[in-house]
Amino acid sequence: MDAVIEQLRTLALAQAFPFLLKAMGALVLWFVGRAIINAFRRVLYLTLHKRQFDATLIRYIESLFAGSLTILLLLGILGMMGFETTSFAALLAAAGIAIGTAWSGLLSNFAAGIFLLVLRPFRVGDEISAAGVTGMVQEIGLFATTIDTGDNLRISVGNNRLFGDNIINFSHHPHRRIAIKVPLMHGCDVHGLMKAFLQRVEQVEGVLDQPAPGVGVAEFTAQGPVIAIGVCCKPSVAGAVTGAITLAAAEVLISTGYVVPPQLAMSDIAKAS
Numbered sequence: 001m002d003a004v005i006e007q008l009r010t011l012a013l014a015q016a017f018p019f020l021l022k023a024m025g026a027l028v029l030w031f032v033g034r035a036i037i038n039a040f041r042r043v044l045y046l047t048l049h050k051r052q053f054d055a056t057l058i059r060y061i062e063s064l065f066a067g068s069l070t071i072l073l074l075l076g077i078l079g080m081m082g083f084e085t086t087s088f089a090a091l092l093a094a095a096g097i098a099i100g101t102a103w104s105g106l107l108s109n110f111a112a113g114i115f116l117l118v119l120r121p122f123r124v125g126d127e128i129s130a131a132g133v134t135g136m137v138q139e140i141g142l143f144a145t146t147i148d149t150g151d152n153l154r155i156s157v158g159n160n161r162l163f164g165d166n167i168i169n170f171s172h173h174p175h176r177r178i179a180i181k182v183p184l185m186h187g188c189d190v191h192g193l194m195k196a197f198l199q200r201v202e203q204v205e206g207v208l209d210q211p212a213p214g215v216g217v218a219e220f221t222a223q224g225p226v227i228a229i230g231v232c233c234k235p236s237v238a239g240a241v242t243g244a245i246t247l248a249a250a251e252v253l254i255s256t257g258y259v260v261p262p263q264l265a266m267s268d269i270a271k272a273s
Contacts, residue, residue, distance in 0.1 A: 133155050134149065177232050178242050187224075188224070197248075
């Protein structure tokens with residue numbers, strides 16, 4: 001019995017005690033390493049925030065930075081514990097390739113999200129039209145972009161589809177030009193109507209003085225000339241100004257006694273049907 005106890009004591013001193021020391025060292029290294037990673041992460045956040053980077057991009061860079069350093073820390077701990085890290089790194093690389101192949105669609109959306117955050121074709125709060133969706137951008141995520149449409153629907157569009165399509169940004173410039181067309185008949189007072197249109201649209205709320213509104217003949221048709229009314233407004237009120245300009249044009253036609261000939265009205269109805 002004494003011999004067995006002596007053998008166990010020798011084994012503990014030779015194997016268990018060094019392993020316990022390595023485990024304690026690994027535990028200390030883990031907490032110290034995590035504290036250093038968090039400190040670097042806070043410094044990185046403050047630096048990017050001071051440079052006014054997008055919040056989504058900051059979170060992405062933070063996660064990528066912390067994840068990479070954590071993997072390196074784990075590899076260092078495993079090496080200190082005596083495990084072979086070469087095979088582990090090879091297994092990790094093989095798993096990465098397998099995951100990348102299986103999640104190729106997600107990774108393409110992920111890569112497109114990075115390009116959207118870096119190139120900035122639009123920002124949160126901009127009104128855009130892309131991938132068959134028109135609305136206000138609410139969030140630019142790493143895999144999808146969230147857009148609220150005019151009829152209060154929330155649509156999430158994959159970044160790869162969004163980035164691969166033509167993107168129309170209605171909010172990029174400080175003002176937006178709106179044009180509506182008013183078809184007239186032959187024989188009417190075109191110059192008088194143009195002057196009346198111009199005077200009336202200048203009074204519409206939301207229409208900017210500069211660039212100044214303009215009224216001109218856009219084209220001629222078999223029925224008569226087509227007048228184009230162009231105004232500039234802020235992008236946020238474009239819909240309201242468009243409706244107000246259309247209503248103002250109708251009021252001008254009514255006030256001047258403009259009447260559409262019956263045969264012209266019937267032809268328009270036939271085209272609409």
